[in-house]
Amino acid sequence: MQQSLEENNSLSKNYCFHEVVRIDKTSLTPEKFFQEYQKNGTPVVVTGLLDSMPVWDLDFLCEKLGDRKYPVRFNGWERYKKEKNQWDNIGSGVESRSMPFREYAQMVRSEEAYNKDIYLGRCALKNTPLEDTPILRQAEAAMGLKMPATSPNLWVCPDTHVTPLHYDPMDGTLVQLYGSKRLVLFPPSQTYNLYPLSLFNYLRYGLKLRANYSQVYPERPDLVKFPRFEQALAHRYEVVLNPGEILFIPCGWWHEVTSLGDGVVCSINRFWHIFPLFRAMTTWNKWRLHSGVLMAAPHIASAWLAAIASKDREQKLRHLIQRL
Numbered sequence: 001m002q003q004s005l006e007e008n009n010s011l012s013k014n015y016c017f018h019e020v021v022r023i024d025k026t027s028l029t030p031e032k033f034f035q036e037y038q039k040n041g042t043p044v045v046v047t048g049l050l051d052s053m054p055v056w057d058l059d060f061l062c063e064k065l066g067d068r069k070y071p072v073r074f075n076g077w078e079r080y081k082k083e084k085n086q087w088d089n090i091g092s093g094v095e096s097r098s099m100p101f102r103e104y105a106q107m108v109r110s111e112e113a114y115n116k117d118i119y120l121g122r123c124a125l126k127n128t129p130l131e132d133t134p135i136l137r138q139a140e141a142a143m144g145l146k147m148p149a150t151s152p153n154l155w156v157c158p159d160t161h162v163t164p165l166h167y168d169p170m171d172g173t174l175v176q177l178y179g180s181k182r183l184v185l186f187p188p189s190q191t192y193n194l195y196p197l198s199l200f201n202y203l204r205y206g207l208k209l210r211a212n213y214s215q216v217y218p219e220r221p222d223l224v225k226f227p228r229f230e231q232a233l234a235h236r237y238e239v240v241l242n243p244g245e246i247l248f249i250p251c252g253w254w255h256e257v258t259s260l261g262d263g264v265v266c267s268i269n270r271f272w273h274i275f276p277l278f279r280a281m282t283t284w285n286k287w288r289l290h291s292g293v294l295m296a297a298p299h300i301a302s303a304w305l306a307a308i309a310s311k312d313r314e315q316k317l318r319h320l321i322q323r324l
């Protein structure tokens, strides 16, 4: 990856950042993707594979998903004034309400979603008309991706939403479909310098406050509280993902995602089993997270029992599976 001399226009503007390499479909082969990116776990943006994708705007999504219900996260803006270790929940742990897609689309159109930072995040497209999009399947095949761990997930929000700095326990592909997203990334080696939330939160709060999230706000870091973050800044990567582009995010890579655009922003992502096995075995961040989930086992078990006993069993169980 080449070093960019461009200055970062964010609050940490005194620091350079590295650029994520972009590779066009014309020079991509599954072998090249494996040798240069997947084998070692290196992020890359692939361009040109989705040029004939339909426009995934709100009208298109309402037509395809209309009355299907999805859990929608009510973040609210107040939380961003507090330290993250004072938050009640984070990411998939945020309180959500199930609602028809059409109702969420109306919230985006009326700006209620913007005013209250309401996010339709990580909603499985399984069993919907959008589960299997042939162009996307061909794109994944062109990258040589073979072992999906999940179905595609939909992410829809107004511009300005920020998904806080975190990492995932699997490889991921983030496919940008409408509007753009700016991602700030740090390699797994910087975990200690990014002050992850404590693993002990799992014992106290279950999956609400997960340890794969950083305590630092990378755009306005408090270097008195988090002095080691200054070392992480030397390893900062940044990329703006535009419609039709696919970002490969290897397991353990930290990323913060800011939605950009004018109105609605839409992406899908998918998680993949880590390949090759050697990288899966040696990615410490993955094991760190799995040990946290074990610590949350009593909370998870009681939530499942409550869901099984509830009248709305199917809906609640589906919701719990998504939160895992």
Ligand SMILES: O=C(O)CCC(=O)C(=O)O
Pocket: 155, 162, 163, 168, 172, 173, 174, 181, 249, 255, 257, 267, 269
């Ligand atoms: O787009 C987002 O808001 C978050 C996506 C993400 O974290 C991922 O694809 O791993």
